[in-house]
Amino acid sequence: MSERKTWQELELGVELPAATSLGYKTGGWRVLRPVWNASECIHCMICVNYCPDMAIPVTKSEEGVAGKGGRLFKGVVRLETNLDYCKGCGICAHECPTKCLSMIREEEAEQASCKL
Amino acid sequence: MGVRKAITGAEAAAEAMRQINPDVVVAYPITPQTPIVEQFAKYVADGIVDTEMVPVESEHSAMSATVGAEAAGARAMSATSSQGLALMWEIVAATPGLRLPIVMPLVNRTISAPLNIHCDHSDVMGVTTVGWIQIFSENAQEVYENLLLAIRVAEDTRVQLPAMVNQDGFITSHAVEPVEIFDDAAVRTFVGVRPLDRGLLDLQHVRTIGAMVLPDYLLEVKRAQEEAMMHVFEVYAEAGKELSAITGHQYPFFETYRTEDADAVIVVLNSAAGTAKVAVDAMRALGKKVGLLKPILFRPFPYAEVRDALKDVPVVGVLDRSMDFGAYAPVYTEIRNVLFELDRRPTTQSYIYGLGGRDIMATEIESVFEELLSGKLDPEHQRYIGLRG
Amino acid sequence: MPTLQEIALKTDGADARIVSGHRMCSGCGIGPLIKTVLAASDKPVIVLNATGCLEVTTSVYPFTAWNTPWMHLTFENAAAVAAGVESAYRSLKRRGKIDSEVNILAVGGDGGTYDIGFQALSGALERKHKFMYLVYDNEGYMNTGNQRSGATPFGASTTTVPAGKVSNGKPQWRKNLVEIVAAHRIPYVGQAAVHNTLDLYKKAQKGFNADGPAVLAVLQPCTTNWSFDPALTMQYSKLAVETNFWPLYEIENGVVHVNTKPSNRKPIEEFLKGQTRFRHLFKPGNEHVIVEMQKMIDDEWARLLKLEESGIQF
Numbered sequence: 001m002s003e004r005k006t007w008q009e010l011e012l013g014v015e016l017p018a019a020t021s022l023g024y025k026t027g028g029w030r031v032l033r034p035v036w037n038a039s040e041c042i043h044c045m046i047c048v049n050y051c052p053d054m055a056i057p058v059t060k061s062e063e064g065v066a067g068k069g070g071r072l073f074k075g076v077v078r079l080e081t082n083l084d085y086c087k088g089c090g091i092c093a094h095e096c097p098t099k100c101l102s103m104i105r106e107e108e109a110e111q112a113s114c115k116l
Numbered sequence: 117m118g119v120r121k122a123i124t125g126a127e128a129a130a131e132a133m134r135q136i137n138p139d140v141v142v143a144y145p146i147t148p149q150t151p152i153v154e155q156f157a158k159y160v161a162d163g164i165v166d167t168e169m170v171p172v173e174s175e176h177s178a179m180s181a182t183v184g185a186e187a188a189g190a191r192a193m194s195a196t197s198s199q200g201l202a203l204m205w206e207i208v209a210a211t212p213g214l215r216l217p218i219v220m221p222l223v224n225r226t227i228s229a230p231l232n233i234h235c236d237h238s239d240v241m242g243v244t245t246v247g248w249i250q251i252f253s254e255n256a257q258e259v260y261e262n263l264l265l266a267i268r269v270a271e272d273t274r275v276q277l278p279a280m281v282n283q284d285g286f287i288t289s290h291a292v293e294p295v296e297i298f299d300d301a302a303v304r305t306f307v308g309v310r311p312l313d314r315g316l317l318d319l320q321h322v323r324t325i326g327a328m329v330l331p332d333y334l335l336e337v338k339r340a341q342e343e344a345m346m347h348v349f350e351v352y353a354e355a356g357k358e359l360s361a362i363t364g365h366q367y368p369f370f371e372t373y374r375t376e377d378a379d380a381v382i383v384v385l386n387s388a389a390g391t392a393k394v395a396v397d398a399m400r401a402l403g404k405k406v407g408l409l410k411p412i413l414f415r416p417f418p419y420a421e422v423r424d425a426l427k428d429v430p431v432v433g434v435l436d437r438s439m440d441f442g443a444y445a446p447v448y449t450e451i452r453n454v455l456f457e458l459d460r461r462p463t464t465q466s467y468i469y470g471l472g473g474r475d476i477m478a479t480e481i482e483s484v485f486e487e488l489l490s491g492k493l494d495p496e497h498q499r500y501i502g503l504r505g
Numbered sequence: 506m507p508t509l510q511e512i513a514l515k516t517d518g519a520d521a522r523i524v525s526g527h528r529m530c531s532g533c534g535i536g537p538l539i540k541t542v543l544a545a546s547d548k549p550v551i552v553l554n555a556t557g558c559l560e561v562t563t564s565v566y567p568f569t570a571w572n573t574p575w576m577h578l579t580f581e582n583a584a585a586v587a588a589g590v591e592s593a594y595r596s597l598k599r600r601g602k603i604d605s606e607v608n609i610l611a612v613g614g615d616g617g618t619y620d621i622g623f624q625a626l627s628g629a630l631e632r633k634h635k636f637m638y639l640v641y642d643n644e645g646y647m648n649t650g651n652q653r654s655g656a657t658p659f660g661a662s663t664t665t666v667p668a669g670k671v672s673n674g675k676p677q678w679r680k681n682l683v684e685i686v687a688a689h690r691i692p693y694v695g696q697a698a699v700h701n702t703l704d705l706y707k708k709a710q711k712g713f714n715a716d717g718p719a720v721l722a723v724l725q726p727c728t729t730n731w732s733f734d735p736a737l738t739m740q741y742s743k744l745a746v747e748t749n750f751w752p753l754y755e756i757e758n759g760v761v762h763v764n765t766k767p768s769n770r771k772p773i774e775e776f777l778k779g780q781t782r783f784r785h786l787f788k789p790g791n792e793h794v795i796v797e798m799q800k801m802i803d804d805e806w807a808r809l810l811k812l813e814e815s816g817i818q819f
Contacts, residue, residue: 007336013215014337018322021526021570045509049702052536054525058517076510085525089532090736139596168596173628180582184589187576190596316551316574317603324569326577333566
């Protein structure tokens, strides 16, 4: 926790610069964690566009990434969910047309990562 | 040297706005403010100004859109009275916290009920706690000059707070007086141009304005706002000096009239101060040592300076054109606060006058002086000028 | 034609106009709704936000989720604030103080739009300011815990009109905001739903590009106060469309066009079930309320098709 500003240090009219909420991690709210099976993904972007927390990053891939059926997906592809912000709502898993996403309990995920 | 024009107080406000030529003016008509808006609309229609004028559907939207324009980076103005101020109160109260230097003429009119369109100060006295700079004007000349001054004070980087310039409804707003209008170019140099650097339209600096502030920061925000208000005194004096170079007039925080050696002084705002000067002269002609103190800068209130001006006066009568039911009237309260620090305090008396546009005559003020000099006073109970029964 | 890929690219990374770290409820549809709408502007967007869920969750000092100029003033005046910003924009542009192009977006919930902000909205539309007004409609005052609004549907239980022994929830049908704003003869009005990303994006594009004011009304199922599993937000949105409860249509220069016509409209129960606010309707003895609701939905739908068919302009 950073030091709080004094009244002399405050911005005029408490104006804020852009996008400071990136410093506020909402991942701690999560009870369920999305697990993405990239080999079943068709990079349809449904989960990305639906994600309420803007927590599924995308990139432009010219060489392509392997997805469902070993197919190469070029262009805009999704990456791993950003767990710093994902609140675990499960919309991505519910709406995924290939069921390449599933929700597991956060403590299970943590235990699994401990074992690793 | 300016040009003398026979105009009303409302037209004087519009003249100031013509010279300021704001980027945006947003207003909704209300008696007795209407002639300001009408006159300014005519300037727009004739291409005398190139302001974007927005005639909205209510005062609430008027102040909301004015705030929107100011936050976007424009110099925006509005104008209102009474019920209009009451309807926009929510946004009026929000403006200082956003540190938006909006300047607005307020034509003082009583607040309903009962419905009455005439002058008193119950409108402005309902907003003196929310953080606007409050400037009062005795006549049309002062309305004009105070508006020019207000722009500079409000927009100064040390201040960045909104300002209201008050004038009495009908008495000042609708009465024709000779008003000296100064050179357009000189005035425009004086008011300058509002920089864009705090605006939403400054796309190089993407900003969030009006974030929600929780208990961890609200106190600090308000403390900073108070500091800005305290800077008004120095900025007002500096800007006043610059304006003097154009007008030849002085811009004190308050005016004293024949108070040196006075045995009794009356404190009164706005147009009644003019009447009081006539009464003072009449009394002085009879050898009675009386004087007047007319507050101009009411927020922030110059406590120390007023105290210094009143410290040797035996009796001070305060005339309020509004009431604070169950409490001392607003101007009386300030004067009592002023005097508290003195070891030897003057006796005070509170008077209520002029509600809902009731005329106050010089002879009535003379009677007040007589009463103050008689010593038959009751500082804890207000008296009413011209009350029947 | 936009693709989901293009939209996804615009809502992520440096181009995103709203970013992570906001405090909307888990599964809240406002996130996808607002990021899709913002992505549809090809110019910088200035956002004027009414008090409500979106505002309080994105601007808790010192954290702001906005990566675009944004302002909140109060509850009932987003349209008036937008009018002021738009007037400033035109003035400063004319005076040569700025040269960039921008779009202006006012956004509020249904409370800030149908109810307390209605006058400011009507005034701004009548004056023909060039801006888009976006309402995310969660059918009540959801930010403060499910109070009734003018957008709350017939039969819904709210904390201010609860279902009880002698009450079946809200006795009135909702206000038809789309038709009311269309009556202002504005160039574009769209009704969209959060699950249909492409339709929402296209409508937002049309709104931003309209030659005058535009209004976009988007249904936003509220996981918290309609109380359903947060994973189901898009499903409820979809059901609202498939039951004709929330038709997707637009009124472009006065001409009505219905975008989606479900071939087999689902019974309204499909939408109602699982939502706490309609739970009482499934109690024995309350069947007539659902029957009445179904009739109203079918009548409204038939009327909408007639409007489209007639070609009569708003």
